[in-house]
Amino acid sequence: MSKGVGVDLEDVCIRFGDFVAVREANVSIKGGEFFSFLGPSGCGKTTILRAVSGFLEPSEGRVMIGGKDMAGFGPNKRPTALIFQNLALFPLMKVWENITFSLEVQGVGKAARRKRADELLEMIALTGQGDKLPSELSGGQKQRVAIARALCAEPDVLLLDEPLSALDLKLRQHMRTELREIQKRVGITFIYITHDQGEALTMSDNVAVMRAGIVDQISDGHSIYNDPATPFVASFVGENNVFRGKVKSINGDHAVIDTNRSGDLVARIATSAKGSLNIGDPAMMFLRPEACKIATDTSAAQNRLTAKVLHEEFEGQIYNVFLEGAQGKEIKMSLVNVGQERQSKHSNELTLEYNPDQAVILPAGELASE
Amino acid sequence: MNIANFFRNYFEKNGIGLGTFLLVAVVFWVVVLIILPQLSMLDFSFRHHLPPPEMGGPKDVYTLEHYEYLILGAPGADTSYNVVDLGVFGRTLMAAVFVTLLNLVICYPIAYYLAQTKGGGGYTRILVLLLIIPYWINEILRAFAFRIIFGDSGLINETLLVFGLIDNPVDFIRANVALYAGLGYAYILLMIFPIYNVIESLDRNQIEAARDMGASWTRIHWRVVIPYAKPGISSGCTMVFMLTAGALAAPQILGGPSSLWFTQIIYQWFNQGGNWPRGAAFAIVLLVTCVIIVLSMMRIFKVRMGDIGK
Numbered sequence: 007m008s009k010g011v012g013v014d015l016e017d018v019c020i021r022f023g024d025f026v027a028v029r030e031a032n033v034s035i036k037g038g039e040f041f042s043f044l045g046p047s048g049c050g051k052t053t054i055l056r057a058v059s060g061f062l063e064p065s066e067g068r069v070m071i072g073g074k075d076m077a078g079f080g081p082n083k084r085p086t087a088l089i090f091q092n093l094a095l096f097p098l099m100k101v102w103e104n105i106t107f108s109l110e111v112q113g114v115g116k117a118a119r120r121k122r123a124d125e126l127l128e129m130i131a132l133t134g135q136g137d138k139l140p141s142e143l144s145g146g147q148k149q150r151v152a153i154a155r156a157l158c159a160e161p162d163v164l165l166l167d168e169p170l171s172a173l174d175l176k177l178r179q180h181m182r183t184e185l186r187e188i189q190k191r192v193g194i195t196f197i198y199i200t201h202d203q204g205e206a207l208t209m210s211d212n213v214a215v216m217r218a219g220i221v222d223q224i225s226d227g228h229s230i231y232n233d234p235a236t237p238f239v240a241s242f243v244g245e246n247n248v249f250r251g252k253v254k255s256i257n258g259d260h261a262v263i264d265t266n267r268s269g270d271l272v273a274r275i276a277t278s279a280k281g282s283l284n285i286g287d288p289a290m291m292f293l294r295p296e297a298c299k300i301a302t303d304t305s306a307a308q309n310r311l312t313a314k315v316l317h318e319e320f321e322g323q324i325y326n327v328f329l330e331g332a333q334g335k336e337i338k339m340s341l342v343n344v345g346q347e348r349q350s351k352h353s354n355e356l357t358l359e360y361n362p363d364q365a366v367i368l369p370a371g372e373l374a375s376e
Numbered sequence: 377m378n379i380a381n382f383f384r385n386y387f388e389k390n391g392i393g394l395g396t397f398l399l400v401a402v403v404f405w406v407v408v409l410i411i412l413p414q415l416s417m418l419d420f421s422f423r424h425h426l427p428p429p430e431m432g433g434p435k436d437v438y439t440l441e442h443y444e445y446l447i448l449g450a451p452g453a454d455t456s457y458n459v460v461d462l463g464v465f466g467r468t469l470m471a472a473v474f475v476t477l478l479n480l481v482i483c484y485p486i487a488y489y490l491a492q493t494k495g496g497g498g499y500t501r502i503l504v505l506l507l508i509i510p511y512w513i514n515e516i517l518r519a520f521a522f523r524i525i526f527g528d529s530g531l532i533n534e535t536l537l538v539f540g541l542i543d544n545p546v547d548f549i550r551a552n553v554a555l556y557a558g559l560g561y562a563y564i565l566l567m568i569f570p571i572y573n574v575i576e577s578l579d580r581n582q583i584e585a586a587r588d589m590g591a592s593w594t595r596i597h598w599r600v601v602i603p604y605a606k607p608g609i610s611s612g613c614t615m616v617f618m619l620t621a622g623a624l625a626a627p628q629i630l631g632g633p634s635s636l637w638f639t640q641i642i643y644q645w646f647n648q649g650g651n652w653p654r655g656a657a658f659a660i661v662l663l664v665t666c667v668i669i670v671l672s673m674m675r676i677f678k679v680r681m682g683d684i685g686k
């Protein structure tokens with residue numbers, strides 16, 4: 007199996023008539039990487055995947071696979087295999103025929119195909135189930151058959167379009183681990199599409215976050231979560247409390263913004279905004295619920311807020327506390343459940359505190375809609 | 377026990393009034409309009425051809441005379457089999473099979489195209505209209521239109537003459553080209569729509585998945601689309617075959633002087649010959665043979681009866 011074939015999108019624009027589905031996407035995916043596209047519904051993820059697999063030619067720009075321009079190569083001529091959102095197994099073929107369809111296309115004899123099918127069935131832990139029809143399998147099993155079918159073609163790049171979205175939560179989490187393991191074993195490039203940030207963050211080496219046809223940020227899950235490049239990324243990935251204001255002062259890596267309701271707040275300037283943020287600019291500060299703590303020192307400071315407890319949700323490993331700050335500003339805080347006394351009774355006045363390094367400031371921009 | 381339950385549920389669901397009406401309507405339809413006429417035909421076919429006064433008299437007994445006639449010919453004829461009628465019978469069935477296959481070859485791509493571009497807006501709708509509107513015109517007019525098109529000075533001959541492709545008009549009627557074209561066209565919708573219906577429900581991703589795995593268009597159709605469309609194909613073929621074998625107007629109008637369709641012989645016995653029992657016997661032989669052919673085809677291509685209704 008050939009390994010490590012990279013995929014590069016260079017200035018890719020895709021238009022449907024007047025509608026721009028993808029604009030100027032520049033994405034470089036290294037060979038052997040597990041790469042995810044993450045974004046809300048309708049942002050153009052599938053469209054990008056179809057351009058990589060060859061079902062769609064970009065209106066502008068180039069799709070390179072292994073350094074080779076793919077323009078003019080149809081889906082059957084590209085070293086990619088696509089796993090569809092609904093799997094698209096062939097309902098009238100047996101499981102083993104499904105898996106080895108690509109070999110059948112190549113004219114491989116039946117005995118050899120059967121043998122290969124059995125190897126792949128073993129890999130996906132479905133030994134002995136080759137003679138069933140897809141309709142006789144469970145959701146997770148079908149999923150694995152679809153993966154085996156795609157891998158059987160020995161593609162250099164495997165493309166997965168939200169393949170887990172039809173599964174229930176437990177199975178989805180299980181398949182995440184399994185997919186990641188399969189990817190490590192076969193070592194080929196995986197391009198994975200999802201609107202589920204948990205999936206993207208747990209499995210991927212790198213994630214591209216998309217918003218309405220635009221790639222906002224490409225980096226590893228850590229940076230996406232801790233150092234978002236745009237307000238959209240900050241609000242789409244994970245949860246964040248948003249504070250709007252104007253930049254009041256800048257001090258090295260940190261800035262203070264003057265929010266109209268919560269006073270002056272200090273936070274780290276996001277990497278993408280360094281050098282471009284000026285005093286007086288409209289800005290946003292993002293504070294994650296889990297970065298909030300209950301302060302023991304209640305004196306005023308630029309990293310403290312006072313708030314009143316509205317209600318509390320108990321989730322097991324964490325408590326979510328919903329608070330109301332000055333002038334009705336809603337704030338959410340998450341506390342790890344370590345068996346502490348629940349001090350957040352209704353309408354308790356609290357002082358919250360955060361580490362300024364754990365909050366980020368970005369130039370004001372579009373947020374992900376809830 | 378079960379049946380009692382079924383009726384209780386049935387009446388609870390539909391109410392007494394509507395339930396009774398539906399039941400009576402269905403029973404009337406099935407028994408009076410379908411079963412009884414066919415049974416009386418069957419009965420006819422086993423009776424002697426008698427003048428009315430003798431009907432029900434002592435001579436009116438069951439006989440295999442008409443079936444024998446179809447196979448062996450008139451008693452004392454110079455051949456030992458009824459070569460003429462059997463020949464027509466065989467040729468009719470062969471021609472019906474041929475027309476059905478021709479129809480399938482023409483209609484499958486159309487149905488596929490229609491089904492796969494259903495979102496495609498204007499063109500598809502226009503194409504569907506073009507297919508349907510000619511059927512507002514009655515069968516006989518359509519057949520005569522074909523006669524005109526294929527005639528000596530018809531559109532086709534004129535065109536070929538103008539372009540110098542032929543020197544003399546081709547006799548399409550005598551060569552039965554007009555007949556096959558007319559029969560093929562007559563039931564085109566009955567072939568297209570069942571196939572269209574199944575293909576429409578085929579998940580496009582399956583086609584794309586096959587293409588992604590390198591399959592050629594031929595293989596995609598052979599392995600993915602056709603197996604999926606099989607119920608539609610078989611119900612289309614069944615209808616076209618049955619109706620073609622049983623067609624009367626088109627052979628009457630478009631058939632060449634030497635060609636006789638088996639239905640024309642049946643018609644002659646009923647009408648000109650006034651021999652209803654013989655006509656009934658011939659018709660029943662045609663019906664039973666067609667049913668046997670259809671059932672064995674279904675067996676060969678592994679189509680179940682239940683699939684056809686899909």
Ligand SMILES: Nc1ncnc2c1ncn2[C@@H]1O[C@H](COP(=O)(O)OP(=O)(O)OP(=O)(O)O)[C@@H](O)[C@H]1O
Nearest residue numbers: 022025027045046047048049050051052053054201
């Ligand atoms: N063939 C097409 N013609 C016109 N517009 C299209 C076509 N395909 C996609 N679009 C539009 O492009 C945009 C992006 O579609 P796409 O399918 O890539 O979304 P997505 O990110 O995959 O969403 P989801 O998560 O819901 O699958 C959508 O607004 C969609 O309406």
Ligand SMILES: [Mg+2]
Nearest residue numbers: 051052053167
């Ligand atoms: Mg999609």
